[in-house]
Amino acid sequence: AQSVAxxxxxxxxxxxxxxxxxxxxxxxxNPYLFWYxxxxxxxxxxxxxxITGDNLVKGSYGFEAEFNKSQTSFHLKxxxxxxxxxxxxxxxxxxxxxxxxxxxFGTGTRLKVLA
Amino acid sequence: xxxxxxxxxxxxxQMGQEVILRCVPISNHLYFYWYRQILGQKVEFLVxxxxxxxxxxxEIFDDQFSVERPDGSNFTLKIRSTKLEDSxxxxxxxxxxxETQYFGPGTRLLxx
Numbered sequence: 001a002q003s004v005a006x007x008x009x010x011x012x013x014x015x016x017x018x019x020x021x022x023x024x025x026x027x028x029x030n031p032y033l034f035w036y037x038x039x040x041x042x043x044x045x046x047x048x049x050x051i052t053g054d055n056l057v058k059g060s061y062g063f064e065a066e067f068n069k070s071q072t073s074f075h076l077k078x079x080x081x082x083x084x085x086x087x088x089x090x091x092x093x094x095x096x097x098x099x100x101x102x103x104x105f106g107t108g109t110r111l112k113v114l115a
Numbered sequence: 116x117x118x119x120x121x122x123x124x125x126x127x128x129q130m131g132q133e134v135i136l137r138c139v140p141i142s143n144h145l146y147f148y149w150y151r152q153i154l155g156q157k158v159e160f161l162v163x164x165x166x167x168x169x170x171x172x173x174e175i176f177d178d179q180f181s182v183e184r185p186d187g188s189n190f191t192l193k194i195r196s197t198k199l200e201d202s203x204x205x206x207x208x209x210x211x212x213x214e215t216q217y218f219g220p221g222t223r224l225l226x227x
Contacts, residue, residue: 032214043119043206044158044218051214090158094214102148102171103216105158 002027002095004074006106013081014114021076021109023091032094033074034103035065039087047089050074061085081113117141119219121207127225128197136192136222138207144217146210147190149182151175151203152221158206164190197226 004025013019025031032051036044048059055067065076076089088110092103120139128134140147149161163170164182172180181193190209194201204223208216 034215036218043220044208046215046217049215088155092158101146101210101214101216102160102163103150103158104160107157 002031002093002104004033004091004093004104004106006089006091006109008109009107010110010112012112012114015083016080019076019078019081019085019111019113021089021091021111023074023076023106025072025074025091025093027093031067031074032101033065033067034092034094035059035063035074035076036090036092036105037061037087038090038108044090047076081111083113083115086111086113119207119209119217121205121219121222123222124220125223125225127227130199130226131196134194134197134224136194136205136207136224138190138192138209138219139188140190140207140209141211141217142188144209144211146170146216147182147184148208148210148216149192150206150208150218152206153203161192161205194224197224199226202226 034049035047048057050057050067058064063078088108090108091106094101095104122137147164152158162172162176179195183191204221206221207219210216
């Protein structure tokens, strides 16, 4: 069954340093992978997705993610973290057929960027 | 930029009462979803809706839950007799022909 795992509950990084938020997936067939961010008391905002094509996907707010088939990973990255990036990040995989896909979310990783 | 909206933002209710959570999806989207998130935890799928019927539902979505698209713009989630464990943040999402689901800001439901 399709699933994703986020092995880290929290990631701390200093402002200006590169950040990585990890996600691994388990799917049958080609994965459709997504990253969302949740700021306090807010909904989920779409960051980026991998469907097909280049393994390096660029998204909103300077984030990017690298799809690695051999390692079944889809880690979220940013070259230089901002304090405003502090939020809860969710990795998700599409599950389902036809047009009605649902998302299966990971448990979330809280990113804390320290000034 | 079009967005998904949800009302109310917060709802407090007594156990056993009925609640209706409302969502206005993005106007040209055809696929609609409800998810919930128990405080700070994982986001869980509840139900998907397409062509005026439920496409899929999770084990959470029991007989106490129902969804409706009453007028072509609103998409509602009804909980007939709320339980304490229904307290959560409920997110509506919609999707067009692309793969991306767009989420509303959520309704925080507190059952006392």
